[in-house]
Amino acid sequence: xxxxxxxxxxxxxxxxxxxxxxxxxxxxxxxxxxxxxxxxxxxxxxxxxxxxxxxxxxxxxxxxxxxxxxxxxxxxxxxxxxxxxxxxxxxxxxxxxxxxxxxxxxxxxxxxxxxxxxxxxxxxxxxxxxxxxxxxxxxxxxxxxxxxxxxxxxxxxxxxxxxxxxxxxxxxxxxxxxxxxxxxxxxxxxxxxxxxxxxxxxxxxxxxxxxxxxxxxxxxxxxxxxxxxxxxxxxxxxxxxxxxxxxxxxxxxxxxxxxxxxxxxxxxxxxxxxxxxxxxxxxxxxxxxxxxxxxxxxxxxxxxxxxxxxxxxxxxxxxxxxxxxxxxxxxxxxxxxxxxxxxxxxxxxxxxxxxxxxxxxxxxxxxxxxxxxxxxxxxxxxxxxxxxxxxxxxxxxxxxxxxxxxxxxxxxxxxxxxxxxxxxxxxxxxxxxxxxxxxxxxxxxxxxxxxxxxxxxxxxxxxxxxxxxxxxxxxxxxxxxxxxxxxxxxxxxxxxxxxxxxxxxxxxxxxxxxxxxxxxxxxxxxxxxxxxxxxxxxxxxxxxxxxxxxxxxxxxxx
Amino acid sequence: xxxxxxxxxxxxxxxxxxxxxxxxxxxxxxxxxxxxxxxxxxxxxxxxxxxxxxxxxxxxxxxxxxxxxxxxxxxxxxxxxxxxxxxxxxxxxxxxxxxxxxxxxxxxxxxxxxxxxxxxxxxxxxxxxxxxxxxxxxxxxxxxxxxxxxxxxxxxxxxxxxxxxxxxxxxxxxxxxxxxxxx
Ligand SMILES: Cc1ncc(C[n+]2csc(CCOP(=O)(O)OP(=O)(O)O)c2C)c(N)n1
Ligand SMILES: [Mg+2]
Numbered sequence: 001x002x003x004x005x006x007x008x009x010x011x012x013x014x015x016x017x018x019x020x021x022x023x024x025x026x027x028x029x030x031x032x033x034x035x036x037x038x039x040x041x042x043x044x045x046x047x048x049x050x051x052x053x054x055x056x057x058x059x060x061x062x063x064x065x066x067x068x069x070x071x072x073x074x075x076x077x078x079x080x081x082x083x084x085x086x087x088x089x090x091x092x093x094x095x096x097x098x099x100x101x102x103x104x105x106x107x108x109x110x111x112x113x114x115x116x117x118x119x120x121x122x123x124x125x126x127x128x129x130x131x132x133x134x135x136x137x138x139x140x141x142x143x144x145x146x147x148x149x150x151x152x153x154x155x156x157x158x159x160x161x162x163x164x165x166x167x168x169x170x171x172x173x174x175x176x177x178x179x180x181x182x183x184x185x186x187x188x189x190x191x192x193x194x195x196x197x198x199x200x201x202x203x204x205x206x207x208x209x210x211x212x213x214x215x216x217x218x219x220x221x222x223x224x225x226x227x228x229x230x231x232x233x234x235x236x237x238x239x240x241x242x243x244x245x246x247x248x249x250x251x252x253x254x255x256x257x258x259x260x261x262x263x264x265x266x267x268x269x270x271x272x273x274x275x276x277x278x279x280x281x282x283x284x285x286x287x288x289x290x291x292x293x294x295x296x297x298x299x300x301x302x303x304x305x306x307x308x309x310x311x312x313x314x315x316x317x318x319x320x321x322x323x324x325x326x327x328x329x330x331x332x333x334x335x336x337x338x339x340x341x342x343x344x345x346x347x348x349x350x351x352x353x354x355x356x357x358x359x360x361x362x363x364x365x366x367x368x369x370x371x372x373x374x375x376x377x378x379x380x381x382x383x384x385x386x387x388x389x390x391x392x393x394x395x396x397x398x399x400x401x402x403x404x405x406x407x408x409x410x411x412x413x414x415x416x417x418x419x420x421x422x423x424x425x426x427x428x429x430x431x432x433x434x435x436x437x438x439x440x441x442x443x444x445x446x447x448x449x450x451x452x453x454x455x456x457x458x459x460x461x462x463x464x465x466x467x468x469x470x471x472x473x474x475x476x477x478x479x480x481x482x483x484x485x486x487x488x489x490x491x492x493x494x495x496x497x498x499x500x501x502x503x504x505x506x507x508x509x510x511x512x513x514x515x516x517x518x519x520x521x522x523x524x525x526x527x528x529x530x531x532x533x534x535x536x537x538x539x540x541x542x543x544x545x546x547x548x549x550x551x552x553x554x555x556x557x558x
Numbered sequence: 559x560x561x562x563x564x565x566x567x568x569x570x571x572x573x574x575x576x577x578x579x580x581x582x583x584x585x586x587x588x589x590x591x592x593x594x595x596x597x598x599x600x601x602x603x604x605x606x607x608x609x610x611x612x613x614x615x616x617x618x619x620x621x622x623x624x625x626x627x628x629x630x631x632x633x634x635x636x637x638x639x640x641x642x643x644x645x646x647x648x649x650x651x652x653x654x655x656x657x658x659x660x661x662x663x664x665x666x667x668x669x670x671x672x673x674x675x676x677x678x679x680x681x682x683x684x685x686x687x688x689x690x691x692x693x694x695x696x697x698x699x700x701x702x703x704x705x706x707x708x709x710x711x712x713x714x715x716x717x718x719x720x721x722x723x724x725x726x727x728x729x730x731x732x733x734x735x736x737x738x739x740x741x
Contacts, residue, residue, distance in 0.1 A: 309573035
């Protein structure tokens with residue numbers, strides 16, 4: 001059979017049902033095979049959109065997201081999505097067409113060295129050299145993408161090889177001598193961690209996206225509830241522990257709650273699970289959690305002691321480790337009363353510094369109010385994809401995620417333009433769930449073309465644009481740290497989002513009166529098909545609280 | 559809590575890893591002999607800000623596997639970060655951080671030295687002391703091959719530099735573990 005038909009067989013063997021992409025010269029054979037392969041292909045409008053859709057699909061479902069692109073510009077259009085996927089550890093496979101082998105290295109038409117370009121931003125890549133190796137390469141790609149610390153894998157397939165006939169045999173195992181992720185976690189270290197936790201008087205559980213990736217939310221909750229352990233999540237980890245909850249301190253980091261950040265600052269033991277001590281969490285590293293010892297649980301050994309030295313490192317899969325840790329901890333029968341003083345202190349911060357904002361006295365919609373309305377109308381029963389900016393932080397703060405894989409955002413790379421296509425991918429993965437996208441007026445136009453995909457492919461996502469007329473997050477920094485010199489952050493009045501929706505064949509809605517907000521959100525949720533809703537909010541509202549970049553938790557403002 | 563063995567003073571916990579060793583490390587890697595492997599390793603060092611002091615690549619007795627020997631300064635880099643990042647590369651099969659006293663390390667260098675008239679005999683004498691081999695002779699120059707540890711090669715370089723070192727080419731160190739077991 002043709003190698004491309006073998007690719008289809010491999011995809012199906014991997015359980016793939018949906019792929020996102022755009023055809024072109026170098027992957028014409030692939031698209032010919034796709035024509036009647038029995039897979040659903042979602043024909044996107046831009047490869048970046050296809051890439052983020054594959055990410056959204058993966059984040060919402062835990063399955064590997066797949067995107068296809070042709071050589072040259074098709075492949076380079078995927079670059080941002082690949083970089084995004086590596087930063088947020090998203091299991092994805094990107095299959096690109098490449099020019100014929102006789103043209104390789106000659107600057108042939110639409111030739112780009114995509115394996116070279118993406119070398120620093122992939123978990124792994126495979127450049128196909130002979131047609132026979134294609135099936136193995138596809139299976140290796142899936143295996144690497146989904147196991148260990150997940151990430152993007154690129155497979156670059158020259159056009160001539162993809163059309164060759166090969167003797168296809170189903171591949172049922174891959175052999176990668178240099179790739180053996182650790183899963184179990186060292187028993188002694190787990191015991192030591194339990195002991196440290198039982199002896200801690202001011203512990204904090206600090207959970208991240210790794211818990212979501214490992215599908216270990218239940219195990220996390222069990223650990224936290226086995227005693228009265230305070231827990232905070234990173235931006236990527238939201239939903240890993242159900243909010244709101246007594247033991248939930250809120251998100252930590254730059255726009256986290258004071259309770260979470262102050263607790264980290266005063267903790268004597270921090271148990272980091274699937275986290276990487278990113279600078280958005282630690283602030284000034286030398287002043288980060290100065291009183292704490294660290295237990296660090298992660299599947300990627302290179303994360304341990306990369307930014308913050310760990311005292312008790314545990315390498316492995318959180319899903320395997322957490323139950324053992326909980327059992328060991330329970331066996332020690334720790335005295336919950338030892339945490340009373342700590343909770344008193346935490347409750348003091350919670351009472352004194354709740355997340356709050358001053359609602360408008362006019363009809364003006366405050367951005368925080370917009371998120372509250374979304375939360376109230378949906379009852380929290382929605383998958384929420386977000387773009388990047390103030391709206392993202394407000395969503396993280398005011399939409400309380402009560403389960404994993406309900407919050408889909410670009411954390412590590414901070415990619416504007418991520419939200420809409422990611423929501424599209426999430427909706428394809430979970431068609432029976434409400435999928436909304438909270439975007440900004442700056443972000444939404446970075447991949448608005450995918451609204452056409454949503455319309456033609458019948459993917460009814462609801463996009464709510466927090467329209468403040470600005471590249472708001474940048475404006476906020478200019479206001480606070482650059483003397484209010486607003487340099488290139490005004491969005492003007494273009495485009496008219498309702499007309500834009502209309503042009504794509506989606507439903508366009510607009511709301512600017514606080515009193516109508518709920519009704520319009522309801523109308524959007526109830527409408528058939530994709531909706532783009534322009535929510536006009538206060539133009540110059542700042543997102544607080546905030547740890548200014550490079551400062552310590554104690555220096556939170558607002 | 560009743561059992562005394564359950565008591566742990568958090569102050570007694572010490573950090574593991576992430577530190578600087580302050581010495582030079584020889585990392586011996588087995589890697590899959592596949593296109594792009596070297597680029598992956600070089601790229602990793604570049605983007606993580608690690609410096610490679612020397613690098614030698616060659617085949618092994620197994621044609622599908624190559625050996626790479628890297629020397630890295632443990633004073634400027636946390637070596638465990640370097641090895642852990644290297645391990646993340648799918649094509650890297652095995653890494654051994656060789657302790658200097660547990661390894662035999664050798665490097666080969668070619669020195670082209672001005673050597674006419676009086677200096678010629680002196681240069682030849684140094685070559686002999688360092689067990690170098692004269693591999694090319696010209697009216698005004700000598701090319702000498704020296705093998706040894708990098709200390710020895712540097713010592714030789716220092717000796718002959720005053721005569722006029724036209725050029726020097728070094729392979730970078732290779733190493734094997736001492737004793738019977740494989741590196
Ligand atoms: C692709 C990309 N370009 C630039 C930035 C820098 N940036 C971060 S937030 C932001 C403003 C986002 O504006 P908008 O989408 O309107 O969101 P708002 O902050 O106003 O809610 C910009 C330009 C980015 N994160 N991503
Ligand atoms: Mg904006």
